[in-house]
Amino acid sequence: MDSSKTKTGRNLVVQGSILALASIIVRLIGIVYRIPLTNIVGNEGMGYYGFAFEVYQILVILSTSAIPVAVSKLTAARVAKREYKNAQRIFRCSIIFAAVLSGTLALITFVGARQISSFMFGGITEVAPALRVLAPTVFVCAVMGVFRGYTQGLGNMAPTGLSQVVEQIFNAIVSVAAAAILISRGAAYGAAGGTMGTFMGAVSSLVFLYFVYSANRKGLNQRMKKDPTKKLMEDKEIYRLIGLTVIPLILTSTIYQISSLLDSALFSNILKAIGYQSSFISSLYGIYSSKYQLLINLPLGITSALSVAMMPGIAGAIALNRKDQVREQMDMVIRMTMLIAIPCAVGVAVMGGPIMQMLFNDSTTxxxxxxIVGAVTIIFYALSTLTSTILQASNHMRVPVINAAISLGVHIVFTVVLLAFANLHIFALIYGNIVFSFCMCVLNLRSLSKLIDYRLDIQKMCGATFVASVIMGVVTFLVYKGCIYVIHSNILSTLIAIIIAVVVYALFMVLTRGVTEDELYMFPKGETLVRILYRMHLL
Structure with a gap:
């Protein structure tokens, strides 16, 4: 076993696990608070909430989402060369850059909320109150993103993970309380109350990150005193680097998210043109945004954590021209992503209905x-997001933008045809997302092969995982049906089936050598896990 490779892999997995655990906690809190929120404002209110969030997500991407990744990448490259003073200058300039950009967008959104809502969603102006509440959140999130990116670039994912949990706790409490207070004024204001939690959550996270930064400032100052760097980067050069790094990331993320915004706009406008009422359209979209996407995005948050954890390592290895280390990290993170995404997709397809009934008391089919239809997007989105990050970290910044633009064009045509002529309603959006994410996967993998001679070994990366996941899915379905027949409780049957699913998948992966001993060592407490498996004669 290569000790250096194992150490690198273990660090990646540990840092990724910190973010993944935080992501799981955040999304579980999200599921928990969405239940009372949905009950308070109803499907119509959740539709307004979902429409407002589609616009908000675009604003966040334009001013915020690329900032943590860009700051992380630029900081990691300087830290790898022990240029701590330049890393600090990048941090300072990034805050100014983020504040100016996000502040401008926030002001425009707040003032023009009603006009934006009317234009985007076929005259549904009830979205405006929620959008006005979300506008200042854009500014807070941008500054918060700089703090997260800086700590990630230093190789520490814990502040980001903890701040996400703090943010979601405040979000949950304030969202439910504000929605309950404002719902008396109608569904639109109930939705606005739900978005108020997003603002307060972002504020609490920023305050937490500032205290973390202040607590570590002494150590950072000591590093800078020992920094031998003689030539410091000028502000003009830093802003240029930030721009060159942020713009491709923003474009890629915007195209990803704009597909969702376009979906909501096409869905509302086309169905309204056909003759459906606004309340029906909003209710149907509320099911899609608050229930379907909630479950689909849970595993995607976990796989995205590995992408974030990978970025500083690849950026640092490239800065030091260590090509072998870059390839090792690529292999590792793709393998780990598939270990999570494939069983999650199978599990969601098999148990999605019972889980919806358990969480939302929704027994409709x-x-x-x-x-069942959309579960496969978990695999495609996880892999497409990851390969985009790999290409960007490898300094091929524009390639994912081009690939995403091509995929978006195919997606729009496909979705419009299905909405207008196939009478598929909400399923048109789901099929469109499958097409978009699949195209991104194919184009990104083709680019990796062409640009850096990296070819995905599907058998090695996915073969055993797919077989174990299918077996898990069959066993889980049979266990659920058996439990329902015996105990007549959906909640207990669902929980028992999920626990059995985890055990069956883990056992089959070990027994079929789908996960190797070396890979097990990379996990936190890997030595203990391997020792236990040897005692059970499973290794």
């Missing part, structure tokens, strides 16, 4: 059917 629509959410379950939506999840």
């Amino acid at each position: 629509l959410p379950g059917r939506m999840l």
Whole structure:
């Protein structure tokens, strides 16, 4: 076993695990608070909430989402060369850059909320109150993103993970309380109350990150005193680097998210043109945004954590021209992503309906059917996001932008045809997302092969995982049906089936050598895990 490779892999997995654990906690809190929020404002209110968030997500991407990745990449490259003073200058300039950009967008959104809502969603102006509440959140999130990116660039994911948990706790409490207070004024204001939690959550996270930064300032100052760097970067050069790094990231993320915004706009406008009422359109989209996407995005948050954890390592290795280390990290993170994404997709397809019934007391078949159809997007989105990050970290910044633009064009045509002529309603959006994410996967993998001679070994990366996941899915379905027959409780049957699913998947991965001993060593407490498996004669 290569000790240096194992150490590198273990650090990646540990840092990724910190963010993944935080992501799981955040999304579980999200599921928990969405239940009372949905009950308070109803499907119509959640539709307004979902429409407002589509616009908000675009604003966040334009001013915020690329900042943590860009700051992380630029900081990691300087830290790898022990240029701590330049890393600090990058941090300072990034805050100014983020504040100016996000502040401008926030002001425009707040003033023009009603006009934006009317234009985007076929005259549904009830979205405006929620959008006005979300506008200042854009500014807070941008500054918060700089703090997160800086700590990530230093190789520490814990502040980001903890701040995400703090943010979601405040978000949950304030969202439910504000929605309950404002719902008396109508569904639109109930939705606005729900978005108020997003603002307060972002503020609490920023305050937390500032205290973390202040607590570590002494150590950072000591590093800078020992920094031998003689030539410091000028502000003009830093802003240029930030711009060159941020713009491709923003474009890629914007195209990813704009597909969702376009979906909501096309869905509302086309269905309204056909003759459907606004309340029906909003209710149907509310099921899609607050129930379907909530479950689909849970595993995607976990796989995205590995992408974030990978960025500083690849950026640092490239700065030091260590090509072998770059390839090792690529192999490792793709493998780990597939270990999570494939079983999650199978699990969501098999257990989506029972989980919806357990969480939202929704016994209708629509959410379950939506999840059966759309579960495969978990795999495609996880892999497309990851390969985009790899290309960007490898300094091929524009390639994912081009690939995303091509995929978006195919997606729009496909979705419009299905909405207008196939009478598929909400399923048109789901099929469109499958097409978009699949195209991104194919184009990104083709680019990796062409630009850096990296070819995905599907058998090695996915073969055993796919077999174990299918077996897990069959066993889980049978266990659930058996439990329902015996105990007649959906909640208990669902929980038992999920626990059995985890155990069955883990056992089959070990027994079929789908996960190797070396890979097990990379996990936190890997030595203990391997020792236990040897005692059980499973290794």
